[in-house]
Amino acid sequence: MADLAASDRISGYADALLAVARAEGSQAEVEDELARFADALRSSDELQSTLADPAIDVERRLRITEDLLGGRALPATAALVSLVVGAGRGGELVDIVDATIDRAAAGRNRRVARVRSAVEITADQRARLAEAIKASSGLDVEIQAIVDPSVVGGVVTEIGDDVIDGSVRSRLQQMRAGLS
Amino acid sequence: MEPTMAPFGAGPGVRPGVRSGVISGVRPGGRPRPRAVLRLCAALGLLAAVAVAGAAPAWAAGETIGGCVLETVADAKKEHGSLDAVKALPADELSALETDLEGCLESPNPILPALDEIIWGGLAFVILFAFMWWKGFPAVKRAMDARSEKIRADLDAADTAKADAMRTKSEYEAQLADAKTAASAIIDEARAQADQLRQDLQARAEADIAEQRARAAADIESSRRQAVDDLRTEVAAIAVGAAERVVGASLDADVHRSLIDGYIDEVAGAGSNGNGG
Numbered sequence: 088m089a090d091l092a093a094s095d096r097i098s099g100y101a102d103a104l105l106a107v108a109r110a111e112g113s114q115a116e117v118e119d120e121l122a123r124f125a126d127a128l129r130s131s132d133e134l135q136s137t138l139a140d141p142a143i144d145v146e147r148r149l150r151i152t153e154d155l156l157g158g159r160a161l162p163a164t165a166a167l168v169s170l171v172v173g174a175g176r177g178g179e180l181v182d183i184v185d186a187t188i189d190r191a192a193a194g195r196n197r198r199v200a201r202v203r204s205a206v207e208i209t210a211d212q213r214a215r216l217a218e219a220i221k222a223s224s225g226l227d228v229e230i231q232a233i234v235d236p237s238v239v240g241g242v243v244t245e246i247g248d249d250v251i252d253g254s255v256r257s258r259l260q261q262m263r264a265g266l267s
Numbered sequence: 268m269e270p271t272m273a274p275f276g277a278g279p280g281v282r283p284g285v286r287s288g289v290i291s292g293v294r295p296g297g298r299p300r301p302r303a304v305l306r307l308c309a310a311l312g313l314l315a316a317v318a319v320a321g322a323a324p325a326w327a328a329g330e331t332i333g334g335c336v337l338e339t340v341a342d343a344k345k346e347h348g349s350l351d352a353v354k355a356l357p358a359d360e361l362s363a364l365e366t367d368l369e370g371c372l373e374s375p376n377p378i379l380p381a382l383d384e385i386i387w388g389g390l391a392f393v394i395l396f397a398f399m400w401w402k403g404f405p406a407v408k409r410a411m412d413a414r415s416e417k418i419r420a421d422l423d424a425a426d427t428a429k430a431d432a433m434r435t436k437s438e439y440e441a442q443l444a445d446a447k448t449a450a451s452a453i454i455d456e457a458r459a460q461a462d463q464l465r466q467d468l469q470a471r472a473e474a475d476i477a478e479q480r481a482r483a484a485a486d487i488e489s490s491r492r493q494a495v496d497d498l499r500t501e502v503a504a505i506a507v508g509a510a511e512r513v514v515g516a517s518l519d520a521d522v523h524r525s526l527i528d529g530y531i532d533e534v535a536g537a538g539s540n541g542n543g544g
């Protein structure tokens with residue numbers, strides 16, 4: 088019941104963010120900035136916990152978001168992030184951003200492929216990976232690149248519930264399982 | 268069986284009502300009792316004393332020689348008027364008076380009293396004997412009978428008590444024998460229970476020991492396996508950690524690009540293989 092309520096809440100915020108981005112006329116940029124901010128949150132547990140901590144004053148949390156995004160992102164992007172943080176949903180900001188991107192891609196008849204790698208992949212690699220996924224699964228995907236040092240090397244691609252794991256981390260885990 | 272001797276000349280023979288073997292005044296061994304003989308002697312002595320007292324001699328009655336002489340002289344003086352007249356009596360009368368005086372000088376018989384005394388003494392003896400025969404002897408007889416009856420009752424009571432004591436002794440002996448038997452049975456039962464308990468405890472101890480031994484063996488085996496697993500996991504972690512460090516150190520930008528390109532090629536190849544297949 089709690090998960091269902093959270094899912095509904097995340098969907099509601101995602102719809103709202105997407106509507107605001109469309110209304111501002113800069114949906115693609117807003118999506119990209121939101122994805123980068125979510126990527127930054129994933130890589131920093133401290134930042135994620137700070138924005139989600141109810142013991143910290145809301146004004147301070149909003150000031151942190153403004154310090155992070157002010158002058159580096161569109162005002163609409165900063166306003167949307169401040170909206171979520173100000174509403175006390177900083178802990179669900181990553182999920183809300185992912186849901187927003189998924190809905191935006193779905194509006195373009197595409198799926199989002201979240202590609203995790205230890206280093207940032209190039210634009211050429213993104214394009215080739217999108218083509219390879221289309222060739223293998225027939226899906227038109229939009230690549231959301233996420234830098235995740237825990238991958239060690241290689242790539243992990245998530246399309247919905249499907250996972251294509253070609254990371255060095257998984258190879259090491261397989262080797263650990265074989266040894267133990 | 269000893270004959271029963273009745274006191275005071277009742278005659279020999281067994282008296283009716285007297286138990287056989289029990290003699291009044293006689294011990295069970297046949298010899299007279301000392302007290303009965305003493306009583307008989309005392310009665311005879313009493314009778315003799317009474318007879319002697321009744322037949323006392325004349326001198327024992329208070330008559331003396333002087334008195335006899337004075338009485339004879341007084342009688343002669345009274346008869347002849349004065350002593351001078353007496354002195355003047357003829358020779359034959361003086362001779363008679365001398366004879367009377369000589370009679371006063373003769374001492375009385377110490378053995379044989381005077382005839383009147385014998386008569387009075389004998390009469391007193393007969394009266395006393397008759398009185399004793401009439402009153403004394405029955406009383407003594409009743410007392411002796413009562414005593415005999417009491418002794419017989421005491422003997423009967425003693426026999427009864429002895430019989431009771433013997434019966435009680437027999438009962439005690441029987442109870443003692445039963446108690447010994449019961450004690451022996453209890454001891455045997457206790458010994459059997461102790462043996463059974465010892466066997467049970469031994470069996471239980473052996474079972475516990477076997478169980479503990481099996482448990483210890485299982486624990487040892489489990490610990491060994493756990494140790495092996497832990498060691499294997501630790502070795503794997505060390506090996507993987509070392510591999511991660513080696514891989515991480517060896518992954519430069521070119522290697523990363525090569526890995527990503529290889530991944531893209533694999534995904535694309537999977538698609539072409541799937542389409543082709």
